[in-house]
Amino acid sequence: MKPVIVVHGGAWAIPDKIAEDSIRGVKNAILEGFKILENGGSALDAVERAVRSMEDNPVFDAGHGAVLNANGEVELDAVIMDGKTLAAGAVSSIRNISNPVTFARSVMEKTDHVMLTDRGANQYADSQGIPKVATDELITEDERKEWEHYQKYTDSVKTLFNSQLVHDTVGAVALDCNGNVACATSTGGIRNKMVGRVGDTPIIGSGGYADNHIGAVSCTGHGESIMKVTLARLILFHMEQGKSPEQxxxxxxxxxxxxxxxxxxxxxxxxxxxxxxxxxTERMAWASIKEDTLSYGLNPKEMFNEKTFRIAS
Structure with a gap:
């Protein structure tokens, strides 16, 4: 089986000023994940590595670069799932961990649970020695200014999502040389969301799902809508009925x-x-590698292909 990996940097109205950085970010992330697959590594390791790359990149809304809730706080969510065993791990409303996807994997592999949240998640992180960072390290100066500016408005989070005021989720799906699939999704949520609001990202079957018998999905967009239709599982349902991934x-x-x-x-x-x-949505930064081709896009019906995997610095 030849390995394949696909990543996204969020579906939203990506402004021109960060369009190029968004494309560069997903291309760098996919190269990180594909290195693992190319060397015979697992789909699970590949999606974690790709998502970590985007969590470390402040152009995206996950880990570093997270948006702020109504109280000006960071609340991060993530999920990871192994299609071979259906093992899954998720975290929600965590505040001072820069790589929530790795934290979610720890929940999957080292506890009897699927999801940990808020105070309990932080207590578990302490028990496992998971590195923490000061919350201020996760917030960009631009995000702080944007949050302060939009406190003057009373728009709902859905109105904000439909504008250019919000970043969104990152994610990855992969197929390894052993035929196993995996998914991972991570987010900082929606700017000005209510304290404690949890979107689709950490919800199994909504923000992501992986099953070797069907495939793997990572979702992005308006979280409440995605949860209402369990989007990830709905896509796989249609694939079970014989439709292609695109259909x-x-x-x-x-x-x-x-x-x-x-x-x-x-x-x-x-x-x-x-x-x-x-x-x-208006745009979604994405990239894929299959065989010797790196494909990527940003706008609807857009696809560029490269035969080499070099990324401009």
Whole structure:
């Protein structure tokens, strides 16, 4: 089985001023993940590494670069899932850990639970010696200024999502040389969200899902809408009915728009290596590597291909 990996940097109205950095960020992330697959590593290791790369990149809303809630605080969510065993780990509302996806994997591998949240998650992190950072290290100066500016408005988070005021989730899906699939998704949420609000990202079947029998999905977009239709599992349901990853994703996104007026996107991979990166927002930064081709895009119906994997500095 030849390995395949796909990543996204969030489906939203990505402004021109960070468009180039967003593309560069997903390309760098996918190279990090593909190195693992190329050397015979697991899909699980690959998606974790790719998502960590984006969590460390302040152009995205995950880890470093997270947006602020209504109280001006960071609250991070993440999920990771192994398609071979259906093992999964998730964390929500954590405040001072720069790589929530690795924290989620620890929950998956070292506890009997699937999700830890808030105070309990932080207590567990302390018990495991998971490195912590000062919350201020996760917030960019631009985000602090944007948050202070938009405190003057009373827009709902859905209105904010439909504007250019919010970043969004990052994620990855992969297929390794042993035929195993995995997914990982991480987010800093929606700017000005209520304290304690948890979106789709850490919810199994909504923000992500992986099953060797069907495929793997990582979702992005308006979290409340995604949860209402369990978007990740809905896409895989359509794939179980014989649809391609692209057809299944388009149908599920169309249903979400018609049923709950929600916009978003998803990256998908099937056990035979077919993949899709689809979205109904203005833009979504994404990249994939299959065989010797790195593909990437930002705008609707856009795909660029490179035969080499060099990234400009």
């Amino acid at each position: 299944a994703t388009d149908e599920a996104l169309r249903y979400m728009a018609e049923r709950v007026n929600g916009a978003g996107g998803a990256i998908v991979i099937s056990p035979d290596g077919n993949w899709a990166a689809r979205f109904t």
